[in-house]
Amino acid sequence: xxxxxxxxxxxxSSRTVTVCAAMLLVIAALSLLGxxxxxxxxxxxxxDNRLLAPTLMDQHIFGTDELGRDLFSRTLFxxxxxxLVAVVASFVSLGIGVLYGAIAGYVGGRVDGIMMRIVDGIYxxxxxxxxxxxxxxxxxxxxxxxxxxxxxxxxxxARIVRGQTISLKQRxxxxxxxxxxxxxxxxxxxxxxxxxxxxxIVYMTLAIPQAILMESFLSFLGLGIQGPQTSLGTLVNAGxxxxxxxxxxxxxxxxxxxxxxxxxxFLGDGLRDLADPKGKT
Amino acid sequence: xxxxxxxxxxxxYTDSAEPAVSExxxxxxxxxxxxxxxxxxxxxTQMAMAIMGLLPANAEIRGSIVFDDTELIGAGPDLLNRxxxxxxxxxxxxxxxxxxxxxxxxxxxxxxxxxxxxxxxGEATERTLDMLRxxxxxxxxxxxxxxxxxxxxGMRQRAMIGAALLGExxxxxxxxxxxxxxxxxxxQILHLLKELRAESDAALLLITHDLGVVxxxxxxxxxxxxxxxxxxxxxxxxxxxxxxxxMRALLAAAPRVSGESQASQAPASSKAVLDIEExxxxxxxxxxxxxxxxxxPIDLTLNKGETVAxxxxxxxxxTSLARAVVGLxxxxxxRSMFLGNFLPGSxxxxxxxxxxxxxxxxxxxLASLNPAMRVSDIVAEPLRVHEPGxxxxxxxxxAILCQVGLGxxxxxRYPHELSGGQAQRxxxxxxxxxxxTVMICDEAVAALDGxxxxxxxxxxxxxQQRSGLSLIFITHDLAVVxxxxxxxxxxxxxxxxxxxxxxxxxxxxxxxxxKALLNAVPLPDPNARPVDAPLAGEVSSVLKPPSGCPFHPxxxxxxxxxxxxxxxxxxxxxSFVACHRAAELDLSY
Numbered sequence: 001x002x003x004x005x006x007x008x009x010x011x012x013s014s015r016t017v018t019v020c021a022a023m024l025l026v027i028a029a030l031s032l033l034g035x036x037x038x039x040x041x042x043x044x045x046x047x048d049n050r051l052l053a054p055t056l057m058d059q060h061i062f063g064t065d066e067l068g069r070d071l072f073s074r075t076l077f078x079x080x081x082x083x084l085v086a087v088v089a090s091f092v093s094l095g096i097g098v099l100y101g102a103i104a105g106y107v108g109g110r111v112d113g114i115m116m117r118i119v120d121g122i123y124x125x126x127x128x129x130x131x132x133x134x135x136x137x138x139x140x141x142x143x144x145x146x147x148x149x150x151x152x153x154x155x156x157x158a159r160i161v162r163g164q165t166i167s168l169k170q171r172x173x174x175x176x177x178x179x180x181x182x183x184x185x186x187x188x189x190x191x192x193x194x195x196x197x198x199x200x201i202v203y204m205t206l207a208i209p210q211a212i213l214m215e216s217f218l219s220f221l222g223l224g225i226q227g228p229q230t231s232l233g234t235l236v237n238a239g240x241x242x243x244x245x246x247x248x249x250x251x252x253x254x255x256x257x258x259x260x261x262x263x264x265x266f267l268g269d270g271l272r273d274l275a276d277p278k279g280k281t
Numbered sequence: 282x283x284x285x286x287x288x289x290x291x292x293x294y295t296d297s298a299e300p301a302v303s304e305x306x307x308x309x310x311x312x313x314x315x316x317x318x319x320x321x322x323x324x325x326t327q328m329a330m331a332i333m334g335l336l337p338a339n340a341e342i343r344g345s346i347v348f349d350d351t352e353l354i355g356a357g358p359d360l361l362n363r364x365x366x367x368x369x370x371x372x373x374x375x376x377x378x379x380x381x382x383x384x385x386x387x388x389x390x391x392x393x394x395x396x397x398x399x400x401x402x403g404e405a406t407e408r409t410l411d412m413l414r415x416x417x418x419x420x421x422x423x424x425x426x427x428x429x430x431x432x433x434x435g436m437r438q439r440a441m442i443g444a445a446l447l448g449e450x451x452x453x454x455x456x457x458x459x460x461x462x463x464x465x466x467x468x469q470i471l472h473l474l475k476e477l478r479a480e481s482d483a484a485l486l487l488i489t490h491d492l493g494v495v496x497x498x499x500x501x502x503x504x505x506x507x508x509x510x511x512x513x514x515x516x517x518x519x520x521x522x523x524x525x526x527x528m529r530a531l532l533a534a535a536p537r538v539s540g541e542s543q544a545s546q547a548p549a550s551s552k553a554v555l556d557i558e559e560x561x562x563x564x565x566x567x568x569x570x571x572x573x574x575x576x577x578p579i580d581l582t583l584n585k586g587e588t589v590a591x592x593x594x595x596x597x598x599x600t601s602l603a604r605a606v607v608g609l610x611x612x613x614x615x616r617s618m619f620l621g622n623f624l625p626g627s628x629x630x631x632x633x634x635x636x637x638x639x640x641x642x643x644x645x646x647l648a649s650l651n652p653a654m655r656v657s658d659i660v661a662e663p664l665r666v667h668e669p670g671x672x673x674x675x676x677x678x679x680a681i682l683c684q685v686g687l688g689x690x691x692x693x694r695y696p697h698e699l700s701g702g703q704a705q706r707x708x709x710x711x712x713x714x715x716x717x718t719v720m721i722c723d724e725a726v727a728a729l730d731g732x733x734x735x736x737x738x739x740x741x742x743x744x745q746q747r748s749g750l751s752l753i754f755i756t757h758d759l760a761v762v763x764x765x766x767x768x769x770x771x772x773x774x775x776x777x778x779x780x781x782x783x784x785x786x787x788x789x790x791x792x793x794x795x796k797a798l799l800n801a802v803p804l805p806d807p808n809a810r811p812v813d814a815p816l817a818g819e820v821s822s823v824l825k826p827p828s829g830c831p832f833h834p835x836x837x838x839x840x841x842x843x844x845x846x847x848x849x850x851x852x853x854x855x856s857f858v859a860c861h862r863a864a865e866l867d868l869s870y
Contacts, residue, residue, distance in 0.1 A: 172649030175609055176711070178628055180663045181636035190662075194653035 017270030020263040027260060031079035040070035042077040043228035051246045063248045065238065074230050075253055081142075081231035082212055082260065085149060089211030090204055092150035097157025098200055102188050104158070105165025116162065119155050127152060131223055145224050149211050157203055164199050168192055198272050205268025209261045232257040282350065283308040284451060284484050285332070289344035292327050292336065292508075301327040302508045304344070311451065314478065314485040316499030316516065318492060318531065320730035321701070324508040325488045329456050332486075333371050334361040349451070366397045370445035374457040376437035380429040386440050387413070387425030393447050408447070416443040417473055433819050434595075435466035439473065446477060453478075454486045459494065463594040463757060465816045468801040471498055490730060492535045493803030496520060504528045516807045534735040535805040538763050538787060553618075554718050554751050555583040555606075555639075560615030562601045562775075566824065573823045575601040577775045578614060583719065586749040590766035592756060592798065596820045598775035603723050603755045607641045620718060637667055640712035644724035646704035650696035656682075656707055657692040663715045677714060685710045685740055702733035706740070713744065721753045726761060738765050759802050763787055771795050774820060774831040776847075781856035789869040791858045793838045796868040830861065838862055 035041065039059050046068035054063040054071075062071035104115040131148045138144055168174060169192070177187050216233015218224035225231045232253050239250030286308045293300035302324040309315050319325045330336045332346055334353060346353040348364065373379040381389060390409045394400050400408050406425075413421035416439040429437055438458060445453055455474070459467035475498065478485060487499055495502050495516060502519050504512040504527060511525040523529045562576040576598040583589055591599045605612040608628035617624040620638060625631050643649040650659055660681060661674045668674075679689050685706040696704055705725065712720055722741070726734040742765060744750050756762060762769055762783075769786045771778040771794065779792040790796040797816040818835040821827050827834050833843035842861050850859040860866070 172643045172645060173651040176641070176643065176649045176708070177651075177662070178609070179607055179636065179639075179641050180711075180715075181633055181666050182662065183666075186666070190654070191651050195651070197653075 014270050016266050020266040024263045024267065027079060028083055031076045031083065034073060034076035034080065038070065038073040038076065040073045042069065042073040042230065045069055051242065054248055062252050065249055066242060071249065071252060074235060075256055078230045078232040078235050078253060079256065081225055082215070082257070085146065085211050085215045086208045088146045088150055089153045090208055093154045093157040093204065093207050094200070097154030098161050098193065098196065100154065101158035101161025102165050102192050102196065105162035106169055106184065106188055106192060119158055122151065123155055131218065135223055140226060145215065145218060149214055153207055153211055157207060160199060160203055161196055164196055165192055168195055201268055201272045205265050208264050212261065284311045284349060285309040286347040290328065290331060290346060291343040292331055293341045295339055300508055305510050307503055307510065307513060309484055309486060312482040312484055313501065314487060314499045316495035316502040317486065317488045317505060318490065318495050318502060319505035320490060320732065322507065323505040325505050326456055329454050329486065329488055332454060333369065366393055366448035366450065368450055369452045369454065370448060370450040372441050372445050372453065372455040372458045375461050376434065376441045377429060379441055380437060382429050386427050386429060386432065390444050390447060393444055397448055399448055412443040412447055413440065416440070434462050435469060435819055438462060438470055442473065446481065449481060450483055452484045452486065456488045457490070464798060464801040465594060466819065468816065474498065491803065492531060492805035496805050496807045496809070497803050520807050530732055532805065534732040537805065538759050538799055538802050552585045553582050554585050554620055556618040557581045557606060558616045560602065560605060560617065561613045562605045562610060563613050575775055576605065579777055581770060583751050583753060585751055586745060587768065588745065588752040588754055588766045589768045589770060590754045590756060590762040591770045591772060592759060592762055593772035594757060594820055596774065596823060597772040599755045599772050600723055603721050603753065607639060607721055633667065637715045638718040640715065640717040641721045641723065642708055642712055642725045645728055646701060646708050647696055649708050650704060652696055655692065656694050659707060660710050660714060663711060667715060681710045681714045685713070701729050702736065705729060705737055709740065716748065717750070719751045719753070723755045727756065727758065741765065759798055774823060774826060776831055777850050777857065777859055778832070779856060779858050785856055791853055791856055791863050791868065792860050793836045793866070793868065794832050838866055
């Protein structure tokens with residue numbers, strides 16, 4: 001039974017998980033198909049139709065913003081950025097964070113000390129300040145934002161995984177593997193990592209929303225996505241300033257963001273059950 | 282009218298088809314002691330929990346539990362609380378888990394008095410101190426202010442018994458009260474229970490897997506298996522003429538120190554496969570308070586096809602010795618030869634051959650199997666490491682599983698889907714698949730039920746007969762030692778006490794500590810003469826070892842010299858004994 005198949009089976013086994021996974025898929029598909037399904041582009045302005053409430057007229061189903069841009073197309077575009085950030089954050093914290101933490105925890109001693117001091121060092125950098133420096137040095141770009149988010153996202157994961165690894169290391173099955181003569185790489189990959197899955201998945205469900213929020217924060221400071229491009233976080237922030245006159249500018253993107261975060265959380269719950277072999281039959 | 286009447290008690294859980302307890306009926310008279318024996322999964326603890334009203338919410342209970350004319354099933358928390366402590370009290374298996382780690386012992390006991398309004402506020406402290414004195418805690422004023430972790434296991438269990446007896450209950454329910462303790466401490470606790478019962482005429486419901494504990498402490502007994510009551514009668518009757526197949530099996534499997542040794546034929550060759558010289562281990566104490574010497578320099582030679590048992594109480598250094606030999610922890614000093622070659626101390630610097638030929642089986646079988654791997658992968662892993670190119674692993678895995686008595690239907694299972702015995706067989710299969718020369722078993726059967734324990738020991742013996750495997754068997758259980766070993770090493774506080782042949786050790790122990798250990802083993806025979814005075818005291822702190830012979834503070838034979846100089850192991854009719862008085866004492870039965 002491949003991992004992929006058992007993931008599918010778990011998703012099918014719980015209704016909440018099925019619904020959430022389906023919803024995320026639909027949302028992702030919509031955002032990718034964005035230009036094809038909406039009749040407006042996300043950047044074209046229409047000064048005759050500014051701050052239009054959601055209406056079927058002219059197909060502004062989510063209404064328009066203060067520049068008359070179609071909120072539906074902008075939301076779809078924003079989802080794209082938000083999901084991209086989520087995917088990058090998860091890959092970075094999974095790939096780098098888990099391996100880094102597992103190696104530091106398992107090898108221990110001086111290696112552990114040096115590796116974790118590096119983590120502490122990155123932690124200690126004032127985040128916003130470093131991002132501004134990076135922006136100044138390399139100019140604003142999407143890639144830079146992703147690098148910045150990735151750079152901090154794996155730190156927590158590395159710490160958590162290291163702690164977990166240290167306790168796993170004492171367990172009998174790791175000692176048994178050492179006695180057999182399994183090389184260190186084999187112990188980390190075959191014995192430690194699979195048993196970390198539960199905690200890793202739980203932490204991922206925290207890390208993804210955190211990354212999404214961090215992106216909106218950077219965008220809010222003017223360091224992130226720049227107009228006319230947008231992300232859900234940017235949209236929400238823009239909506240806040242029109243809250244009194246045009247509540248939909250806040251409510252709609254905020255609801256979509258909340259929906260995505262909720263789906264990730266429920267999905268994480270379900271996947272954690274999968275990672276626990278006691279749940280398998 | 283009986284004190285406790287249980288009628289048609291059935292406990293079932295929604296998530297399992299089999300009821301945990303089915304239609305159990307028995308009665309317990311005032312002042313009577315009733316033993317309940319059964320293996321794990323027999324429902325004995327469930328029954329105790331039902332009496333205490335401590336079953337989880339998803340348990341479905343039918344039948345009746347009448348305590349002194351009051352029905353307890355379905356009783357509200359108020360009624361139950363009136364009964365707890367004053368009428369029914371419980372002693373749990375693990376005193377560390379039952380005591381609140383953040384509250385001082387005295388305060389915890391005092392709370393029971395206050396909560397149940399058992400005495401006036403002014404008297405509570407005095408009553409608590411009296412009770413601590415009564416259960417034999419040395420220096421009760423100090424223990425009153427101690428936190429649970431500052432007490433040893435035996436002391437904690439004494440405190441728990443004190444807590445249970447504060448309300449002068451009519452019924453004391455003890456669930457495996459001595460299972461987590463060393464034999465000598467077990468003997469002390471059982472002795473204490475007996476004394477206290479003689480004074481207070483409380484009834485005792487003693488739940489245990491150990492027939493020896495029931496034999497010496499209960500007037501009547503129940504035998505349970507898979508939730509069913511199989512047998513009921515006086516202890517004499519049940520032990521004398523067991524009616525059920527299960528009880529006969531339990532009795533047959535019950536290890537005895539008095540029985541015949543069943544060790545495989547004496548090793549044909551006296552070729553040493555493992556030779557340990559002057560091996561010592563120490564650990565750094567927290568906050569640099571110095572080093573703790575876990576193992577003092579010890580010599581041991583293991584011959585081909587031989588089983589050497591290493592026995593001792595917790596803290597004797599037996600596990601540290603085993604772990605240092607296999608290289609899991611570093612040794613301070615020592616030089617080991619393995620199969621004629623020098624064996625480096627650190628696992629990382631050992632060659633693949635020694636990793637292949639020297640294997641270890643751990644105490645907790647479930648913990649030693651990776652929960653994320655299937656049995657087939659677990660057992661095949663050593664082959665993948667040592668014979669990477671070879672593709673015949675599947676056949677070898679099935680063959681070895683068959684050899685340890687497991688069918689191929691288990692191949693696809695995960696460890697949590699195995700029983701304890703099956704899991705230990707898988708762990709043994711994993712060690713045997715490389716056809717090692719030496720296998721070190723660290724308490725390999727301690728976590729298993731009696732009959733399963735017996736099966737695993739037979740399996741190891743068969744393997745030894747077949748392939749000349751050499752075994753070092755670390756255990757605290759002298760009955761197991763008697764069954765399978767050729768030679769025995771008795772350790773106390775990291776030092777060798779006695780190294781002797783099985784026959785001479787059990788026939789004529791030469792070290793007072795060996796003798797004390799033998800005396801402490803509860804015999805599965807209600808007619809056995811009770812040990813009048815169990816070994817007093819507990820193992821001294823390794824941080825402040827006593828001067829001279831480490832055993833002298835507890836030794837009944839100690840003389841002046843014992844507290845002055847450490848006895849060196851000396852040859853004494855073929856045994857090595859570290860005792861100043863070895864030559865003059867006659868400790869034989």
